[in-house]
Amino acid sequence: MGWCPCSGKSNNKSKKKKKPQLDQIQPPNSSEKPKTISPVDVKKETSKDGETEHIAAQTFTFHELATATKNFRADCLLGEGGFGRVYKGWLDSTNQVVAIKQLDRNGLQGNREFLVEVLMLSLLHHPNLVNLIGYCADGDQRLLVYEYMPLGSLEDHLHDLPPNKKRLDWNTRMKIAAGAAKGLEYLHDKANPPVIYRDLKCSNILLGEDYHPKLSDFGLAKLGPVGDKTHVSTRVMGTYGYCAPEYAMTGQLTLKSDVYSFGVVLLEIITGRKAIDNSKSSGEQNLVAWVSKHVPPTFQLIS
Ligand SMILES: Nc1ncnc2c1ncn2[C@@H]1O[C@H](COP(=O)(O)OP(=O)(O)OP(=O)(O)O)[C@@H](O)[C@H]1O
Numbered sequence: 641m642g643w644c645p646c647s648g649k650s651n652n653k654s655k656k657k658k659k660p661q662l663d664q665i666q667p668p669n670s671s672e673k674p675k676t677i678s679p680v681d682v683k684k685e686t687s688k689d690g691e692t693e694h695i696a697a698q699t700f701t702f703h704e705l706a707t708a709t710k711n712f713r714a715d716c717l718l719g720e721g722g723f724g725r726v727y728k729g730w731l732d733s734t735n736q737v738v739a740i741k742q743l744d745r746n747g748l749q750g751n752r753e754f755l756v757e758v759l760m761l762s763l764l765h766h767p768n769l770v771n772l773i774g775y776c777a778d779g780d781q782r783l784l785v786y787e788y789m790p791l792g793s794l795e796d797h798l799h800d801l802p803p804n805k806k807r808l809d810w811n812t813r814m815k816i817a818a819g820a821a822k823g824l825e826y827l828h829d830k831a832n833p834p835v836i837y838r839d840l841k842c843s844n845i846l847l848g849e850d851y852h853p854k855l856s857d858f859g860l861a862k863l864g865p866v867g868d869k870t871h872v873s874t875r876v877m878g879t880y881g882y883c884a885p886e887y888a889m890t891g892q893l894t895l896k897s898d899v900y901s902f903g904v905v906l907l908e909i910i911t912g913r914k915a916i917d918n919s920k921s922s923g924e925q926n927l928v929a930w931v932s933k934h935v936p937p938t939f940q941l942i943s
């Protein structure tokens with residue numbers, strides 16, 4: 641078997657991160673019902689690097705993915721989020737390095753998010769969205785197989801850097817912001833019906849060669865409002881610090897909720913501060929509140 645050097649990746653995180661989700665807040669008049677999701681009509685983007693030549697997501701057996709990760713060996717661990725661990729793996733069948741996310745089997749939201757992720761990423765293709773190579777739904781195992789993003793996430797390059805790690809230069813920061821914005825524009829303006837991403841944050845912006853950014857994690861994504869509707873009503877989900885306040889308060893989700901999260905990411909890129917940083921003094925813990933204090937009122941937008 642061809643084997644990839646799983647270890648030695650700069651963004652290895654062995655710590656378990658608890659996802660600070662807003663997923664249990666029930667907004668007033670929330671009326672979310674299970675919906676049949678109709679196919680999304682997606683206009684294909686042509687990519688300079690030819691990455692849009694997508695193939696339908698493949699199915700894998702659990703055995704294939706266990707083999708790919710040497711039985712989910714600890715030195716293949718790339719990181720861990722609220723939904724499970726992500727491993728670097730090698731697919732013999734296609735001679736390809738991949739990232740394999742194994743969903744936590746005890747997770748409450750896991751199965752629904754797994755289905756949404758597979759559905760969304762099978763339909764949506766853009767140079768600034770991560771490619772889903774395939775998935776595994778063997779018994780109660782749920783795994784997702786993505787293209788491997790060699791530079792990890794934007795979070796790995798912005799926050800808690802080890803002393804020997806170089807800071808991102810300004811041009812690279814702007815390139816990442818512009819690429820993430822293009823991915824979001826595609827979801828909002830090119831996908832039909834539009835897709836609300838709901839989970840825009842630094843850890844979900846993955847970086848390829850030359851810091852090419854791609855949005856990842858579509859498990860919380862929602863089809864946006866159609867026709868005369870201005871919003872979709874839904875349970876409030878997302879990540880504390882990135883979630884638009886009007887959505888958090890009402891459960892009314894709009895495309896602008898993503899734009900708010902993008903603004904938070906942009907502030908993180910510009911200031912190098914975290915969206916929420918509990919190690920700072922109380923007036924500085926929330927980045928948006930902290931920045932607002934420093935922006936003259938004339939520059940503050942009302943709507
Ligand atoms: N396709 C990929 N290629 C390379 N590394 C990846 C890939 N997908 C995820 N990772 C790594 O695994 C880490 C964990 O990802 P995951 O999406 O599970 O959680 P998260 O986004 O960090 O947090 P949360 O669960 O709160 O969304 C990422 O921060 C990144 O470093």
Ligand SMILES: [Mg+2]
Pocket residue numbers: 721843844856857
């Ligand atoms: Mg993620």
